[in-house]
Amino acid sequence: MKQIIGIDLGGTTIKGGLIEGQNLIKEEVADTRAPEGGEVTLTVLKDIIRKLKTDKIHAIGIGVPSVVDRTQGIVYHVQNIKDWNEVHLKQLLEKEFNIPVHIDNDANCFAKGERIYGLGRDFENFVGITLGTGVGGGIIQKGNLLSDANCGSGEFGEMPYLDGILEQYCGSFFFTNNYGTTGYEVARKVGQNDKKALEIMHEYGKHIAVLVKMIVLTVDPQAIIFGGAIAKSLPLFKESMYEHLNDFPYPNSIKNLKILGSELNHPGILGAAALCY
Template sequence: MKQIIGIDLGGTTIKGGLIAGEKLVREEVADTRAEEGGEVTLAVLKEVIGRLKTEDTSAIGIGVPSVVDRTRGVVYNVQNIRNWEEIHLKKLLVNEFGLPVHIDNDANCFAKGERIYGVGRNFENFVGITLGTGVGGGIIQRGELLSDANCGSGEFGEMPYLDGILEQYCGSFFFSTNYGTTGYEVALKAGENDKEALGIMHEYGKHIAALVKMIVLTVDPQAIIFGGAIARSLPLFRDSMYEHLSSFPYPNSIKKLQILQSELNHPGILGAAALCY
C-alpha cells in the first residue's frame, strides 16, 4: 500500500507520521530545538523522516508556520525557529531521501487535510480556520488549495479589527490579555455553567462572528471548518456567534453556510500528508 510521510513542523516539536491509506501507522515526535535552529533543527527533521521512511514510502509532505514558495520549496521566516529566514527545504530533503517533497503553510495544510481526510471532503469550496495561539486559514476552491502568489491568502487573523487585528480577539490572546486565563480554563468552567465563564464565551462568540463575516464577504464559501484547540469549545460560543451573525447584510448567505468543527485526529500530520495528493 502507498505510504506517505506527513510532518507537522512546529516551534516546539516536530511531529511526524507514516500514513497508509487514511491510517496513521507510525508516529514520531522530537524536540525542534528551535533555540539552536539552523542546521540543528534541520538535522532533527531529517532524523524524524529517516525513522519513518520505509521502502514503500512514496512522498513527504511538510507543514510549516511560515510563508512558503510552494514551487521551489523555499521556506521563509519560520516563526520561533532561530536562523530559518530562508531555507531551501525541498532541495535539501529531495537530495537526502530521493522522494518528492511538498511544503506549505500549516494552515493551508489543515484545509487540505480536511479536504482529503475530514469533513471537508463534502465540499468543493470551503475555508479551514485554526483557532489556537494564532488564527490561521486555508482556502479550498474547486477542491484544491487556492493558487495564490505568495502563500498569503487565508490569513484572516491579520485583518484589522477594533483596536488591533482579528487574531487578538479570536486566538488565545483574547483570553490571556483580557481575562488573565486560557481558553481551556474558561471552557472547563463554562461547561460547569459558571456565569462569568459563560459570559466570556458569549463575548468570544461575537468576535468569531466578525471573523465569519469577513470570510463570507471575501470568499463566500460553502462551509467554514474550525480546527485547533479553541475550536473544541465551539458548542460553548456557537449560539453567540449566530446571534451576532443575524446582522449580516446578506442573511441567505449565512443560512446556507455550514459552520463545522474538525473531527480529525492528528490534523497537523494528516494535513501535511494531504499535500502529496
C-alpha cells in the same frame, strides 16, 4: 499500498507520521530545538524522516508555520526557529532522500487535510480556520488550495479589527490578555455553569461572528471548518456567534453556510500528508 510521510514542523516540536491510505500507522515526535535552529533543527527533521521511511514511501509532505514558496519549496522566516529565514527545504530533503517533497504553511495544510481526510470531503469550496495561539486559514476552491502569489491568502487573523487585529480577539490572546486565563479554563468553568465564564464565551462568539462575516464577504464558501484547540469549544460559543450573525446583509449566505468543528485526529500530520495528493 503506497505510503506518505506527513511532518508537522512546529516551533516547539516536530511531529511526523507514516500514513497508509487513510490511516496513521506510525508516529515520531522530537524537540524542534528551535533556540539552536539552523542545521540542528534540520538534523532533527531528517532523523524523524529516517525513522519513518520505508521502501513504500512515494512522497513527503511538510507543514511549517511560515510563508512558503510552494513551487521551489523554500521556507521563509519561520517563527520561533533560529536562523530559518530562508531554507531551501525541498531541495535539501529531495537530495537527501530521493523522494518528492511538498511544503506549505500549516494553516493551508489544515484545510488540505480536511479536504482529503476530514469533513471537507463533502465540500468543493470551503475555508479551514485554526483557532489556537494564532488564527490561520486555508482556502479550498474547486477541491484544491487556492492558487495565490505569495502563500498569504486565508490569513484572516491579520485583518484590522477594533484596536488591533482579529487574531487578538479570536485566538488565545483574547482570553489571556483580557481575562488573564485560558480558553481551556473558561470552557471548564462553563461546564460548571460559572456566570462569568458564560459571559466571556458569549463575547468570544461575537468576535468569531466578525471573522465569519469577513470570510463570507471575501470568498463566500460552502462551509467554514474550525480546527485548533479553541475549536473544541465551538458548542459553547456557537449560539452567540449565530446571534451576532443576524445582522449580516446577505442572510441567505449565512443560512446556507455550514459552520463545523474539525473531527480530525493528528490534523497537523494528516494535513501535511494531504499535500502529496
